[in-house]
Amino acid sequence: MSLFRKVALAVTALAVLVLTGCSEQAYNMREGVTEISKEVYELHMIAIWVCVVIGVLTFGAMFYSMFAHRKSKNPIPAKFSHSTTVEIIWTVIPFIILIALAVPAVSLLIKMEDSSDSDMTVMVKGWQWKWEYKYIDGDNDPSNDVSFFSNLDEQSLKTRDNSGKNFSGTPIDYENYLLEVDNPLVIPVGQKVRFLVTSEDVIHSFWVPDFSVKKDAIPGFVNEVWTKVDEPGIYRGVCAELCGKDHGFMPIVVHVVEQAEYDAWMASKVEEAKSGPDLNERTMAQLMTEGEAAYNKYCAACHMPNGQGNGPFPSLVGSPIIEGDIEKHIDVVVNGVSGTAMQAFGQQLTEAEIAAIVTYERNAWGNDKGDKAQPQDVYDFKNAGKEE
Known part of the structure; x- marks a missing residue:
């Protein structure tokens, strides 16, 4: 057996060993749970093996040439400058490989972009730093539209300094740190779901690896993507676009459930939406208790848990907003402040x-x-001037 064949076989064996071991490991592309994700995985593995073969042949020839035709063994170099036949071969073969890979890749891309004949539609809107989901009713009845925000769960909020410990120094000991939310997206198994992806503020990216779904959420634009999940379960994703200081704290959690369970969940959400806002009067103690929880969930990331602010986010201790009229304070929270964060x-x-x-x-x-x-004060402020 020639030296070239020995080197080629050794490199091939090593590549097979490594890739075979990687195929079941977390650092390889995951196969996912949808037809599309499985086809993406298969195409990915085909491309990897094509690269392995090319690498073995290229580096095998290179190492063989370096060894077999080294100066000490062949002191008189060859006089030729090129070979037309070889140049034609190494031009035609890569062209054939590219076409062979492009045909299934383009076919799969077309399939991935075809969101027609969907069974349901969900609008996905990115905010800094949370997701909003709105289920658009197929009968065009706005009263049946269900929408809610999905925020990082409270347990992760307490530990989002990302140091491996929470703010009190206690080690993090739960599984889905920074990958759990308070209100997950719920979809039925076996149904083609179309997502209309957009953003309220900056560019985000809606990414669920198990579905092979990744689509940019861009302000002023609506992008489409779809999925059809055949296996019930809980699937997680993240925002895949650097969208600001809390980019790492807006995970995506999707619950895929049986149709009957989904119907019951949707019915409860529709009834909840029709019941209207909770405008019951609270005592000061109730407002302070609820306010502390809500502040830590939505406001502490910028203004800090102690209200002292941080960088561009002003302190709330003795600030003009606090010292001013309470209606102005409500206005700032409801409408924000133009030109600021x-x-x-x-x-x-x-x-x-x-x-x-x-x-x-x-x-x-x-x-x-x-x-x-x-709550009634806020409701009246938000609806002031609106026609009955």
Whole structure:
């Protein structure tokens, strides 16, 4: 057996060993749970093996030439400058390989972009730093549209310094750190779901690896992508676009359930939406308790848990907003502040949450204003001037 064949066989054996071991490991592309994701995985593995063969032949020839035709063995170099036959071969063969890979790749891309004949539609909107999901009713009845925000779960919020410990120094000991949410997206198994992906503020990216779904969420644009999941389960993803300081804290969680369970869940959400906002009056103690929880969930990332602010995010301790009229304070939370990092929370939070946050901020950390906002106050402010 020639030296070239020995080298080629050794490199091939090593590549087979490594790739065979990698195929079942977490650092290889995951196969996923949809027809599309499985086809993507298969095409990925075909491309990998093509690269292995090319690598073996290329580096085998290179190492063989370096060894067999080294100066000490062949002191008189060859006189030829090129070979037309060889140049034709190494031009035609890569062209054939590219065409052979391009045909199935283009076919798969066309299939991935075909969202026609979908069974249901969900609007996915990225916010800094959360996701909004809106189920668009197929009968075009807005009263049946269900929408909600999906935020990083409370347990992860307490430990998002990303140091492996929470703020008190306690080690993180739960499995889905930074990959759990308070309100997951729920879809039925075996149904073709079309996602309309957009953004409210900056560019985000909706990515669920198990579905082979990845689509940019761009302000002012609506992108389409779809999936059909055949296996019930919980599948996780993340925002795959660097979208700001809390980019790493807006995970995606999708619950794929049987049709009957989905129908029951949707019916409860429709009834919840039709019941209207909770405008019940709260005591100061209730508002402070609810406000602390809501503040830590939605506001502490920027203004800090102690209200002292951080960089471009101003302190709330004795600030003009706190010292000013409470209606102006409500206005800032509902509508945000143009030209600053303070975004509008009027669509993101309920009237009860906004009232509790305003009350908490005005009476925490030594502010002690003594006044309070009620959910009805927020509701009246948001609907002021609207026609009945």
